[in-house]
Amino acid sequence: MLREASAAIPETLWAELLASLQQPDESAAVLLAGIADIDDRCVLTINRVLWVPVECYLERTPNRLKVASTGWMPALKAAERLGLHPIFFHTHPNYTADPSSADYAVDEALAKTFAVRAGVSRYASMILGGSSGAPAFSGRVVENAQAIRISRLRIVGHRLQILPSASDSTNTGHDAVHARQILAFGKAGQLILSRLHVGVVGSGGTGSAVIEQLTRLGVGRITVVDDDRLTTSNVSRVYGSSITQEGAAKVNVAGANVDRIGLGTILNPINGRVTSRDPLAALRECDVVFGCTDDHAGRINLSKLAYWYLIPLIDMGVVIDSHHGDIRSITARVTYVGPGEPCLVCRGTVAPDIAREELMDPTERARLVEEGYARGLAEPDPAVVAYTTLTAATAVADLLERLFGFGPPDIPGELIVRIADRKMKGRRATPTPGHFCAQLDQFGRGDQPSFLGQPVWPQ
DSSP states (O other), X not given: OOOEEEEEEEHHHHHHHHHHTTSSSOOEEEEEEEEEEETTEEEEEEEEEEEOOXXXXXXXETTEEEEOGGGTHXXXXXXXXXXXXXXXXXXXXXXXXXXXXXXXXXXXXXXXXXXXXXXXXXXXXXXXXXXXXXXXXXXXXXXTTEEEEEEEEEEESSSEEEEEOTXXXXXXXXXXXXXXXXXXXXXXXXXXXXXXXXXXXXXXXXXXXXXXXXXXXXXXXEEEEOOOBOOGGGTTTSTTOOGGGTTSBHHHHHHHHHHHHOSOOEEEEXXXXXXXXHHHXXXXXXXXXXXXXXXXXXXXXXXXXXXXXXXOEEEEEEEEEEETTEEEEEEEEEEEESTTSOXXXXXXXXXXXXXXXXXXXXXXXXXXXXXXXXOOOOOOOOOOHHHHHHHHHHHHHHHHHHHHOOSOSSOOSEEEEETTTTEEEEEOOOOOTTXXXXXXXXXXXXXXXXXXXXXXXXX
């Protein structure tokens, strides 16, 4: 039984929907969406907008709409052909987004036809109200005659916006703790943070610092993926750890620390790697994912997740160039990946050939290393808590800037901080034509028979 539903949409398609609010009369469309089904929750990931042709409106006024079946039937055929879910969408320009009794009647009339024609088991509808400058939305998913409210809409592009449904409450439950923060972001902003579900891949030096900051910000849920265990050399950088916890799973160390802080954040620990399907699939309901790992294969998978499921990735790393104890440079990097931005492959941050080697059977890889056809395991790099923490804080600040819209309107997708030189630089880039990060028709495809286009996954 479905208990929770939300939706996500690329920024470019959201701009189309907002533009329709400038029409004096109501407008209608069928949104085609992928879906992420996670237990009793689902996320509708909008892939395209199919507007009702003008000639298919039987009646169209500022507060009334009637559409001929020819206005939406082709969209249902497209949904079935593409393996997507149709969502009946219409506007309430300059008016509340709450559904009227007539809207409920339309939903009831369309539900069976939409499900049968598109070959799906659910019916979904959405309303966009207000104005393009102050939009509001409502929506619901109907399954087995049970209606579930779509609680929020995630808008993904150069910015990350979270729009709660028109009926959402503004009570966060921890206003006293976050009083100074509310002065910065407002109560509505604190509500957004409290409803966020954030993924963190890797809970070492940068990852544990990200988790610490997200928890104190009041983020509602955090899913942490890591298969590593705490070592003595980790304790100097891993927040919440102690020397007595040597050998403990890092995700459990993170969970205990979040519980100790006691602000109500729910941490979901997953002892695994995102090079395997199940740990990666567990991130499908996140609003954003922080990449705090240095393996190439896992970061390629996280990049794909950003586009297929409209879940932006904030990837980070810090490199200390030191020779015999003399530091020559310290460079931190924070990269935002998602619709409108290139992936980590196109930026040259990760390499597919190294990723393939990482996924090899250890025996086979050892043989190829000996023969000179593959790289050996790298030696541990220098790491210092001040710089892993600075990198994590820069990444979390990047999320806040995109979430709350301050800073330049066109935020660079990558930030390079040359710490020893006290220099900071933003870098822009574009997706490579033909690469998965440039294939607009794949954005928001969601669950498909071949997960992220890969038929076989390592265990």
